[in-house]
Amino acid sequence: MAAARFKADDATGRPAALRHWIGSLGLDPAQLQAIPGDASLRHYWRLLNPPRIVMDAPPAVEDTLPFIRMAHRLREIGLRAPGILAADTAQGFLLLEDFGSLDLKGAIDLGTDPTPWYQTAIEAIVRMQAGGRAYHASPPLPPFDAARLKTELELFPDWYLQRHLGRELNAGERALLDEAFGKLIDNALAQPQVWVHRDYHARNLMCLADGEVGILDFQDAVLGPISYDLVSLLQDRYWDWPTDWLNARIQDYLSLARAAGLPVGSDVQFRQWLGRMGLQRNLKIVGIFARLRYRDDKQGYIEMIPRFWHYVLEAARQDPELAAFSDWLASLPQPENIACVP
Structure with a gap:
C-alpha cells in the first residue's frame, strides 16, 4: 500500500499538534508519511530523513508510559526494542528508532x-x-x-x-x-x-x-x-x-x-x-x-x-x-x- 501524506484537515487538531511537535525537534513535518494501521487506535508515521518512526497515541484512549517503560526494560535485558528518541507523554507523541519496513x-x-x-x-x-x-x-x-x-x-x-x-x-x-x-x-x-x-x-x-x-x-x-x-x-x-x-x-x-x-x-x-x-x-x-x-x-x-x-x-x-x-x-x-x- 502506498504511503499516504500527512493530512492537515483532521477535526481533532492532532495533525497540527504533531506537526508542531516534530518541527520543535528540528525535523521536517512535511516528510511525514502514514504507515498503514491495524486494529488499534494508535497511528504511526515515518520520517524519511533521518529515518524515524512517529507514534501518535491519543491520551484519551491510550497511555504511552507502558510502552516507554517496556521498551526500556526489553532493551536493558538485551532485546531489540526501538529506542525512544523523544517523547511528549502529555500529548501522546513518541519519536522512535526506525527498524525498517521488513517484518x-x-x-x-x-x-x-x-x-x-x-x-x-x-x-x-x-x-x-x-x-x-x-x-x-x-x-x-x-x-x-x-x-x-x-x-x-x-x-x-x-x-x-x-x-x-x-x-x-x-x-x-x-x-x-x-x-x-x-x-x-x-x-x-x-x-x-x-x-x-x-x-x-x-x-x-x-x-x-x-x-x-x-x-x-x-x-x-x-x-x-x-x-x-x-x-x-x-x-x-x-x-x-x-x-x-x-x-x-x-x-x-x-x-x-x-x-x-x-x-x-x-x-x-x-x-x-x-x-x-x-x-x-x-x-x-x-x-x-x-x-x-x-x-x-x-x-x-x-x-x-x-x-x-x-x-x-x-x-x-x-x-x-x-x-x-x-x-x-x-x-x-x-x-x-x-x-x-x-
Whole structure:
C-alpha cells in the first residue's frame, strides 16, 4: 500500500499538534508519511530523513508510559526494542528508532526460509522470559489474572455467538461454556508466570540486517503464562504450518527454555499448557474480530475468523477433558472457509 501524506484537515487538531511537535525537534513535518494501521487506535508515521518512526497515541484512549517503560526494560535485558528518541507523554507523541519496513511476514512472503527467523524469534521469547524473571520491574507488569482472562473469554459469547451468529445461549450451553472457561483460566494461572508480550506474531517482529528480530507493539505486556507468546507466534492469521514443523519449533523452545533455567515442566505438561492457552487466546481473537466488525466497522476481520476457528476446534478436540465442549463447538454454524487477508 502506498504511503499516504500527512493530512492537515483532521477535526481533532492532532495533525497540527504533531506537526508542531516534530518541527520543535528540528525535523521536517512535511516528510511525514502514514504507515498503514491495524486494529488499534494508535497511528504511526515515518520520517524519511533521518529515518524515524512517529507514534501518535491519543491520551484519551491510550497511555504511552507502558510502552516507554517496556521498551526500556526489553532493551536493558538485551532485546531489540526501538529506542525512544523523544517523547511528549502529555500529548501522546513518541519519536522512535526506525527498524525498517521488513517484518517477518514480509520476509516470508518474499520466499525467505521461515525456520531460521522463527528460531530467532523463539530465542527472543526465551530471553524475554528469563531476563524478566531476574529483572525487578517497578512498577511491576500488570498480572494476567483470572478477571482479565475471564473478560477476554467473554468476548466469544458476547460478540461472536450473540452478535455475529445471533445465538442466545440456553442454561445448559452457558454452564458448558463456564466449565470450559474455568479449565482454561486454571490452566493459565497454574503455569509459571513470566513477562508476556501478548501480541507476539509476524507483523510485530522486524527482520533486522544483523539477523536479530526487532520487537514492536509491546505496550500491553503483562506477567502471565509461560506458554502464551509461543502459541501467539505459532498460531497466527497468515499461515497453516505443517504439524511436524510446528512440533520442531516447540522443541526448539523447550530446549532453549530448559537451558535458560525456565520451569517448563515435562513435554507432556508443557504441551497441555500450550494447547489450552491457544484455545483461550483464539476464542478471544474470534470474539475480538467480531467486535471489530460490529462495534468498530472494520470489515476485513470477519474474513480472518476461519483460521482461528480451526485452531479453536483442533485444540478442543485434542483435549480429553473438553470433549463435551468440543462436540458443542463442532455443532455450531461453521464460518465459511474464505482466504485470510493480510
